[in-house]
Amino acid sequence: MKRTIIPFGPQHPVLPEPLVLDLILEDERVVDAVPTIGYIHRGLEMMVERVEYTEMGFVAERICGICSFMHGMGYCVSLEAIMNVEVPERARWLRIIWAEISRVQSHLLWLGLGADAFGFENLFMHCWRMREEILDIFEKTTGGRIIHSVNRIGGVKRDVSDAELAAIVVKLEELGKAFEKTANVFGKDPSIRHRLSGVGVLSADDARAVDAVGPMARASGVVMDTRLSGTYGYDQVDFEPVTETAGDCLARVVVRMREVQQSIGLVRQAVEKMPKGEGMPLENKPRGNPVGETYTRLEQPRGEVLYYVKANGTKNLERFRARTPTFANIPAMIKLVRGCDLADVPNIILTIDPCISCTER
């Protein structure tokens, strides 16, 4: 049969990110897809040559506007490992709290975009309305809605009072209750089921073979969560990674919905377990310049992110590299797109939660 090539992107039907795929079609069926990356390359990693290591954290934060807190945290954690700086306990808990709140924020954003992708405008509005309240929490506690700039090497810059933390937990739990109703729509609506269930199935074996990460792998039943390794204080909270077994688009939606509730629970646990009081130490300033190299893994909303930092004892790092979750999930995406209908392509691409700004840095 005659093959047609359809260029898909850089203007994506739903995603405001320049993802580029060349879809090779036979009739309506996609037989292959060729991804091209590089449309939004900004050369942030190269900036270590010009920006001193103390300020590079602000650049790292700007890798992505949705996981910005975790990117800043990942950079600081790497430098703390190289320079042997101990982070004060309260600062560590605050980082967990902010990280989990940003997970809720990211998943709500994605669920809204997902709803928009299958044409459910009303649901999209509701998810984004809830996300707005979370951004308000961020503005109150960190001073910024999207770029938080609170992470410093050795700790965090701002404290949140115990009363405010308690209020945040109450607010998040209310939000969780309201979200349950919305989640009900995602789970029960027949048009959503029709659009998503059984589409783009990734089996557990395939997920392992293509090295899927994050919710993508967990929706196929692979238990994989960097937080399980217990670093950065996650060993002191109880949680089970959310997994589903179906591996289709609906399972990926369900995993993220359940993770919203899980993260709200984690914030509550962290607030209960953190040391209380005013004026506790939040930052241990590092001394001298860093020497050495390290790898850091974190669980971002989209999956595992990996930072590599190499320092040579000068004010500028020698190398800074970030391998982001979307980059790791591109092979899985190509695998899913092969063999599906053209009309399902936007949905499948969206359910991996692609962040091209992260991927191309």
Place this chain on the structure above:
Amino acid sequence: MANPLRLPMVPRALRNLVSRPATRRYPYEIRPRFEGARGTIEFDVETCNYCMLCMRRCPAAAITVVREDRIWSIEHLTCIGCNVCVEVCNKNSLSMAKESKPVHTHAEVGPQGQRPGHEEWHGPDPAIAAAAKAAAAAT
């Protein structure tokens, strides 16, 4: 075909028809920014001693300090609001205001001509300032 009245979103959609909007009527109703939000850098020309620390530490290179001529200037459109300069200043000359200008339409005169968002302060010449101080002390 599903019964439209039993679709899970229908009650919510019907409620939306009569409930108040979730958004504000923006230009008429503006939510003030929260306490501690990072907006614009404010500078106090009286206390600065032109040590240039803020200029050296600014990650965005938004601040220019010329010690000899006592000039302190900032590009508000380059500033990323990271708060580093406020933290490093030993003289507490800098502070972070929670409000920020939504647009910089007004082009102020900078070293390279007209530029929006450029703001510049000229401190008193140290010799003149010392003379003024001495004169004030004498009277």
